[in-house]
Amino acid sequence: MSSKILVIDDEEALCEILKYNLEKEGYEADCAHSAEEALDMPLETYSLFIVDIMMGGMSGFDFAKQLRNVTATEEKPILFCTALSDEDDVVKGLNIGADDYITKPFVIGEVLARVKAVLRRSGITEKRNHAIEQAKPSDYESDEVFKDLRIDRNDKECYLEGKPVTLTRTEFDILLFFLTHRNRIYSRESIIKNVWGNNMVVTGRTIDTNITRLRKKLGNYDKYIVTRQGFGYGFKEKD
Numbered sequence: 001m002s003s004k005i006l007v008i009d010d011e012e013a014l015c016e017i018l019k020y021n022l023e024k025e026g027y028e029a030d031c032a033h034s035a036e037e038a039l040d041m042p043l044e045t046y047s048l049f050i051v052d053i054m055m056g057g058m059s060g061f062d063f064a065k066q067l068r069n070v071t072a073t074e075e076k077p078i079l080f081c082t083a084l085s086d087e088d089d090v091v092k093g094l095n096i097g098a099d100d101y102i103t104k105p106f107v108i109g110e111v112l113a114r115v116k117a118v119l120r121r122s123g124i125t126e127k128r129n130h131a132i133e134q135a136k137p138s139d140y141e142s143d144e145v146f147k148d149l150r151i152d153r154n155d156k157e158c159y160l161e162g163k164p165v166t167l168t169r170t171e172f173d174i175l176l177f178f179l180t181h182r183n184r185i186y187s188r189e190s191i192i193k194n195v196w197g198n199n200m201v202v203t204g205r206t207i208d209t210n211i212t213r214l215r216k217k218l219g220n221y222d223k224y225i226v227t228r229q230g231f232g233y234g235f236k237e238k239d
Helices: 012-024 035-039 060-068 087-096 108-134 169-180 188-195 204-217 219-224
Strands: 004-008 028-032 048-051 078-082 100-103 144-146 149-152 157-160 163-165 225-228 232-235
Touching: 004 012, 004 035, 012 028, 012 108, 028 035, 035 060, 048 060, 048 108, 060 078, 078 108, 100 108, 144 169, 149 169, 169 188, 169 204, 169 232, 188 204, 188 232, 204 219, 204 225, 219 225
Parallel strands: 004 028, 004 048, 048 078, 078 100
Antiparallel strands: 144 149, 149 157, 157 163, 225 232
């Protein structure tokens, strides 16, 4: 079954261009010309949202926040497609939990490549979660533990001092990678390869932003995620 994509943009012509090219690639595509219109649609049925930021009424940022606050859509990938190219806007979009960010004007081929990459990663995760649900208890993986920090590989949960820590999928994957590859510094390129895979379109800034957010959520345990200027990041077992 093909992936279903919702394009949300108040420029109707742009919506139709994206819809046409997405369908040409074999996707199912729908359009909404405002965030408010999109909220009345069955959002849980879509595999990806391509969202403009500057729209009349509710902004794309506020729409994304609503998606992230609803269980049925909190893990659905978001691709911001907007004329806002300022670094602060990009960082804000990533902090909300967007999976990628592309600026207008754009080349349609680049948009399709980003869509394919985001869906690939999302699809891998969905297949992995389905496999876990269907697995026998003997197939479950043991928790990854460091002092009072614990990652439940099977339920995809993180706990600090016995309390749950809410992580995005990307933050979870980065932390799991660090905990299973301790006491070594990894370049941004190496982190991208190990966390996202070779086919993902991911920038070094995405790594930086996610690690910054992850540190804030880990409280006093942020000191274990270290930076080596000019080299990269790592998880160091130190007091």
